[in-house]
Amino acid sequence: MTHVNTLDPGASPLDYYGFELRRYREEAGLTQKKLGDIVYCTGSLVGQIETARKLPTLPFSERADIALGTGGLLSRLHELVMRSQLPAWFQQVAELQARAIEICSFETQMVHGLLQTRAYASAVLGVLDKTDLDDRTAVRLARQRILGNAGSPVFWAILSEAALCQEMGGRAAMREQLAHLLSFEGNPRINIQVLPFSAGAHAGLQGSFDVYRFESDPTIVYTEGYGSGHPTANPDTVRDCSLRYDHLQAAALPIKDSADLIRRVMEERYGEHRDADGDPVA
Numbered sequence: 001m002t003h004v005n006t007l008d009p010g011a012s013p014l015d016y017y018g019f020e021l022r023r024y025r026e027e028a029g030l031t032q033k034k035l036g037d038i039v040y041c042t043g044s045l046v047g048q049i050e051t052a053r054k055l056p057t058l059p060f061s062e063r064a065d066i067a068l069g070t071g072g073l074l075s076r077l078h079e080l081v082m083r084s085q086l087p088a089w090f091q092q093v094a095e096l097q098a099r100a101i102e103i104c105s106f107e108t109q110m111v112h113g114l115l116q117t118r119a120y121a122s123a124v125l126g127v128l129d130k131t132d133l134d135d136r137t138a139v140r141l142a143r144q145r146i147l148g149n150a151g152s153p154v155f156w157a158i159l160s161e162a163a164l165c166q167e168m169g170g171r172a173a174m175r176e177q178l179a180h181l182l183s184f185e186g187n188p189r190i191n192i193q194v195l196p197f198s199a200g201a202h203a204g205l206q207g208s209f210d211v212y213r214f215e216s217d218p219t220i221v222y223t224e225g226y227g228s229g230h231p232t233a234n235p236d237t238v239r240d241c242s243l244r245y246d247h248l249q250a251a252a253l254p255i256k257d258s259a260d261l262i263r264r265v266m267e268e269r270y271g272e273h274r275d276a277d278g279d280p281v282a
Contacts, residue, residue, distance in 0.1 A: 007051060013084040014052045017077045022050040024068040039063035055135050056081065058142070082142035085135070093222055093229050098146045100153045102213040104245050106195075106204045108160045110168065111177060114144050115157060115184075115192075120177040123169030147190060155190045158245075158252050160204075161197050164265045171270045178266035185259050193252035194261050203247035211241055 009019035025035050025046070032050070033043030039060060048054035056064075061074040068074075083094050097103060097114070105112045110124060122137045146152060167174055184190040195202060210222040218233040221241045232238075253261060 012052070013077065013080045014055070017056060017074065017081050018050045018052045020070075020073060020077065021046075021056075021064065021068075024064075024070055024073075025050075028068050030068075035064070035067060038067045055085065055138060057138065058145075079142065079145065082139050085139045086143075087227075089227070089229050093231060094143055096212050096220060096222070096231060097143065097153070099214060099217075100212040101215055102154045102156070102211075104156045104158075104211040104213075105208075106158045106210075106245065106248055107163055107208045108204065109166055109208070110163050111159060111181070112157050113140055114147060114155065115181060115190075116140065116144075117173070117177045117180050119169045119173035123173060152189060154188075156193075156249070157191070158193045158195055158204075158248050160195050161261070161265075164194065164262060165269065167270075175266055175270040178262050178270065181262055182259055182266075191255055192258055192262075193249065193255060194258040195248060195252045196261065199251045202251050203244040209241055209244075211238070211245055 007015055007019055007022075009016045025032070028035075030038075031043065032046040036043040036046045039046075040063065041060065045054060049056050049060070056074070056078060058075065058078050061078040064070070065072050065074050083091060086094055103114075105114075111120060113121070116124070118137060118141060121140045122133060125136050125140065126133045147155060164178065168177070181192055184192060195204070207223065212220045212222065212231075214220075219238045219242070220231050220233050221237050222229060222231045224230065252258065
C-alpha cells in the first residue's frame with residue numbers, strides 16, 4: 001500500500017494527480033473528510049485518490065477544481081491519468097485517435113469502443129477478467145471525450161449487422177447500447193452505417209480495422225490482435241484498406257436506413273416483452 005508521505009509525484013500521472021490533490025487540499029486547510037463533504041464523496045475516497053489507490057472520475061476532478069481553486073488543473077490531469085491506465089500497447093493508439101481529424105472504423109462483431117455504453121463496455125472487458133473492472137471500464141469511456149471536444153475528429157463507423165445481434169451484457173444492456181447509437185442521428189461528425197447480412201461477401205472479410213487521417217501526418221491503418229495492436233503507415237496497406245473502406249461504405253446501408261435497422265433490431269430483438277396481462281417478462 002502506498003503511503004501518503006512517500007508518494008512520488010514522478011512515478012506516474014496517477015501519482016502526480018494524487019500529489020497535487022493533496023497539496024491543494026492542505027493549502028486550503030481542509031481535511032480529507034471536509035473536502036469529501038464539499039465534493040459529495042467520502043473522506044476515505046479522497047484519501048485513496050491522494051495515495052494513487054483509486055482513479056479519480058471527471059465529475060470528482062471538476063468539483064475538486066472548484067472547491068480548491070486549482071484553475072482546472074485536476075480536470076486537465078484527469079485525461080492524462082485515464083490515458084496512462086490503458087494497456088501499454090494501446091496507449092499509442094489512443095494518442096492517434098485523439099490527434100486524428102478523421103477516423104474511419106469497420107467492426108465485424110461489436111460496437112467500436114468510442115461508441116460503447118458503460119454496461120456494454122463492462123460486458124466486453126469482463127469476459128475473462130473482472131479484476132478492477134469498474135476502473136477499466138471508466139478508462140475506456142474516458143477515451144470518448146475526444147468525440148466531444150471542439151476539435152473532435154469526424155467519425156465514420158461501419159458496423160456489421162452481427163454487432164447488433166451479438167448480445168453483450170443482456171437484453172437491457174443491448175437496448176441501451178443501440179439507443180445510444182441512435183442518439184447520434186443528425187450529428188454530422190459521427191456517422192454510423194450498418195453492413196447488413198444481405199450484403200453477402202464484402203471487402204471487410206479479413207476483419208475489423210480503423211483508418212486514421214491527420215492534418216499533415218501520413219494516414220495510419222490500425223488492426224488489432226489478442227493483446228496487441230498494429231498501427232502502420234505502410235503506403236500499400238493504407239491504399240488497400242482505404243479502398244476496402246470505400247467498398248464497405250458502398251455496400252453498407254445509408255445512414256438513415258442504418259438507423260432504421262438499428263431501431264428495428266432494438267425493438268424486435270431487445271424490446272420489452274409483456275405477458276397477456278401487460279406485465280413485463282424476461
